[in-house]
Amino acid sequence: MRRRTALQTLAAFPVLALGQEPVVPPRPVARAVEETPKIESTVADSVTAPVARFFSAHQYTALQRLCDVILPAIGETPGALAAHAPEFLDFLLSRSTAERQKLYRDGLDRFAAQADTAAALAPLRLPWTYDDPPGPYDRFLRAAKDDILTATVNSREWIEVVSRRNRGAGGTGMYWFPVDQQ
Amino acid sequence: MSANHDVLIIGSGASGGMVAHTLTRKGIKCLMLDAGPPVDYTRDRALKHVYELPYRGFGRPGRFPHVTQANEFNANLWADERQNPYTFDAADPYYWVRVRLIGGKTLVWGRASWRLSDFEFACKDHDGFGDNWPIRYKDLAPFYDSVEPLFRVAGRKEGLAQIPDGIFIPDDSSDTESVKRFIAAAKAKSIPTTKSRHATGQLASSANLLLPDALETGNLTIVPNAVVREITTDRNTGLANGVNFLDRRTGRELHATARVLVVGASTLESTRLLLNSKIANSSGVLGHYLFDQIYVKDVVQAVVPEARGGKGSRKLMGGGGYIPRFRNLQTREKRFLRGYAYDFGSGGTPHPRYFPLYGEALQKELASATNTSFSMTTMGEVLPRFENHVRIDPEVRDAWGIPALHIRHRYTDNEHEMAKDSMNVAEELCHDAGFELLEKHARMVPPGESIHELGTCRMGVDKKTSVLNQWNQSHDVKNLFVVDGSSFVTGGSQNPTLTILALSMRSAEYMAEQMRLSAI
Numbered sequence: 001m002r003r004r005t006a007l008q009t010l011a012a013f014p015v016l017a018l019g020q021e022p023v024v025p026p027r028p029v030a031r032a033v034e035e036t037p038k039i040e041s042t043v044a045d046s047v048t049a050p051v052a053r054f055f056s057a058h059q060y061t062a063l064q065r066l067c068d069v070i071l072p073a074i075g076e077t078p079g080a081l082a083a084h085a086p087e088f089l090d091f092l093l094s095r096s097t098a099e100r101q102k103l104y105r106d107g108l109d110r111f112a113a114q115a116d117t118a119a120a121l122a123p124l125r126l127p128w129t130y131d132d133p134p135g136p137y138d139r140f141l142r143a144a145k146d147d148i149l150t151a152t153v154n155s156r157e158w159i160e161v162v163s164r165r166n167r168g169a170g171g172t173g174m175y176w177f178p179v180d181q182q
Numbered sequence: 183m184s185a186n187h188d189v190l191i192i193g194s195g196a197s198g199g200m201v202a203h204t205l206t207r208k209g210i211k212c213l214m215l216d217a218g219p220p221v222d223y224t225r226d227r228a229l230k231h232v233y234e235l236p237y238r239g240f241g242r243p244g245r246f247p248h249v250t251q252a253n254e255f256n257a258n259l260w261a262d263e264r265q266n267p268y269t270f271d272a273a274d275p276y277y278w279v280r281v282r283l284i285g286g287k288t289l290v291w292g293r294a295s296w297r298l299s300d301f302e303f304a305c306k307d308h309d310g311f312g313d314n315w316p317i318r319y320k321d322l323a324p325f326y327d328s329v330e331p332l333f334r335v336a337g338r339k340e341g342l343a344q345i346p347d348g349i350f351i352p353d354d355s356s357d358t359e360s361v362k363r364f365i366a367a368a369k370a371k372s373i374p375t376t377k378s379r380h381a382t383g384q385l386a387s388s389a390n391l392l393l394p395d396a397l398e399t400g401n402l403t404i405v406p407n408a409v410v411r412e413i414t415t416d417r418n419t420g421l422a423n424g425v426n427f428l429d430r431r432t433g434r435e436l437h438a439t440a441r442v443l444v445v446g447a448s449t450l451e452s453t454r455l456l457l458n459s460k461i462a463n464s465s466g467v468l469g470h471y472l473f474d475q476i477y478v479k480d481v482v483q484a485v486v487p488e489a490r491g492g493k494g495s496r497k498l499m500g501g502g503g504y505i506p507r508f509r510n511l512q513t514r515e516k517r518f519l520r521g522y523a524y525d526f527g528s529g530g531t532p533h534p535r536y537f538p539l540y541g542e543a544l545q546k547e548l549a550s551a552t553n554t555s556f557s558m559t560t561m562g563e564v565l566p567r568f569e570n571h572v573r574i575d576p577e578v579r580d581a582w583g584i585p586a587l588h589i590r591h592r593y594t595d596n597e598h599e600m601a602k603d604s605m606n607v608a609e610e611l612c613h614d615a616g617f618e619l620l621e622k623h624a625r626m627v628p629p630g631e632s633i634h635e636l637g638t639c640r641m642g643v644d645k646k647t648s649v650l651n652q653w654n655q656s657h658d659v660k661n662l663f664v665v666d667g668s669s670f671v672t673g674g675s676q677n678p679t680l681t682i683l684a685l686s687m688r689s690a691e692y693m694a695e696q697m698r699l700s701a702i
Contacts, residue, residue, distance in 0.1 A: 130623035173255040
């Protein structure tokens with residue numbers, strides 16, 4: 001609308017013949033120009049491709065396979081792959097503690113070494129308890145299940161589909177920034 | 183240029199806000215310092231999609247290792263852990279959760295508002311452990327009566343001695359079928375239940391309920407971003423005469439003076455300030471008798487079977503309530519002293535972690551379990567013990583060069599036995615109500631995580647075993663008052679904010695009278 005108003009303002013100027021001295025009467029500046037613009041933007045993930053740099057190619061392939069098993073696409077609801085969960089987790093782990101990084105790297109290596117996916121995920125079919133899982137691989141699987149689910153349900157792809165089905169399905173919150181330096 | 187103020191208040195949360203609210207109405211000029219900035223509700227927040235946040239809702243890893251309440255939306259409300267370090271022994275982790283903003287933790291509190299009773303104030307008379315408070319319920323009751331309407335507390339009167347009734351906005355709401363079944367199961371075991379009691383309104387904070395009224399009188403001046411380093415004293419009289427503080431952003435040093443000094447910087451920050459100032463500790467107990475409340479979050483997670491498959495209607499699911507302390511009210515009934523309370527809630531979907539599934543099977547199960555959840559959380563009394571304490575760590579300083587705290591808080595068998603008992607009772611109640619149990623446990627959150635840290639500057643009759651008298655006034659320095667949770671002698675299982683508000687109002691009334699009599 002504002003663009004149209006601006007064009008109409010321009011069109012209102014008389015067309016000048018060559019050589020004629022331009023006589024432009026002073027006019028008020030178009031209001032649209034005076035308004036502080038609010039520039040619309042988008043999130044990078046939806047239009048650009050992140051560069052995976054934390055996991056090795058081997059580990060990253062295993063992470064993609066794990067993501068697809070933990071949360072596949074179901075009907076029109078996107079799965080972890082469509083939600084770019086592997087790309088995001090590669091970034092998140094690059095910023096995580098050394099302990100967490102080791103848990104993931106070792107866990108993915110071990111997962112990758114097992115061709116039988118169901119057997120590799122057997123620990124996830126044991127009843128959940130508050131006790132720490134017995135070994136690092138079981139701990140990794142538990143952490144990865146949580147992370148893959150969260151990375152997916154918090155993605156733009158997932159939220160757009162789910163909130164079409166169920167208005168107010170979530171995914172929004174109040175972001176606070178009272179502190180001027182972090 | 184320094185202006186003259188009657189009273190200098192450090193901290194703008196529940197206790198500092200209440201003292202300002204009480205004193206300024208009487209015409210007393212107050213200067214308030216707070217370590218943080220004000221929150222502008224128009225400018226300082228914005229509705230966002232979680233996918234717009236740079237860490238997709240996970241938050242920056244490692245930013246808040248000890249603040250489990252922090253998420254990427256609210257991260258900027260919590261005090262930064264690197265700027266504000268503290269230490270503990272690796273074997274005894276302590277989760278110290280702080281807010282440095284005008285309004286303090288009342289900007290984010292859970293609002294549960296329960297009165298303490300003489301089971302707490304006269305606890306030693308009841309079971310022989312620890313110390314009584316220097317006051318009894320009747321001394322504080324009139325102040326609870328004033329605080330509840332101010333904070334618009336809703337609740338239901340029950341006539342239970344362990345949670346005395348107050349001045350409530352009556353909660354006449356009906357219960358859903360699942361909650362009715364649970365209440366019946368509790369009643370059959372003679373366990374009382376009631377509606378939650380909580381402050382209502384869009385915001386229920388010092389920032390909207392206390393400070394604006396105090397400012398309106400023209401008698402309150404607030405200086406934000408003032409990180410207080412030490413309280414200064416007059417060498418001749420030994421009285422407090424002001425504070426040295428630093429600007430949070432620049433580190434610039436400033437000094438403020440006043441006739442009376444009120445410390446309400448939060449339980450551990452107040453004690454840290456007194457320790458760093460080397461005052462008010464002739465008893466040697468400053469920093470000691472640290473306690474909080476045990477929390478067993480989701481001590482049971484159950485589902486209401488009739489709600490499965492999308493049948494969790496509004497008639498069946500939703501709502502909740504509270505079970506007040508019911509153990510050891512008569513005699514020493516159990517293997518532990520004192521007691522615990524529960525919050526219980528119906529509705530919502532259990533967390534995916536409870537289901538040993540993945541892939542499409544998990545999604546189907548979650549869909550079937552939508553709005554089937556019934557869960558309970560235990561909140562239990564922690565016995566105040568001398569050995570649980572804080573002291574200054576000479577090796578560590580915060581971003582402003584102020585020596586940091588070392589915190590030592592360890593739970594004992596009493597707390598572990600209590601947590602186990604609460605797990606067993608919760609399981610029985612869910613079973614009797616016909617709910618399916620997904621998981622139960624008795625793992626307490628680490629000390630501190632409940633954000634109910636109390637004690638370390640306790641009040642008492644005997645100046646050899648306490649720091650403050652019954653008016654929150656230092657035994658040693660007559661014009662020094664410490665008005666926050668650090669003054670507690672015991673805490674019961676009730677959320678402490680309502681009592682902090684009542685105590686600080688009572689203290690301020692006394693302060694005003696003493697100033698009128700020129701006694702301070």
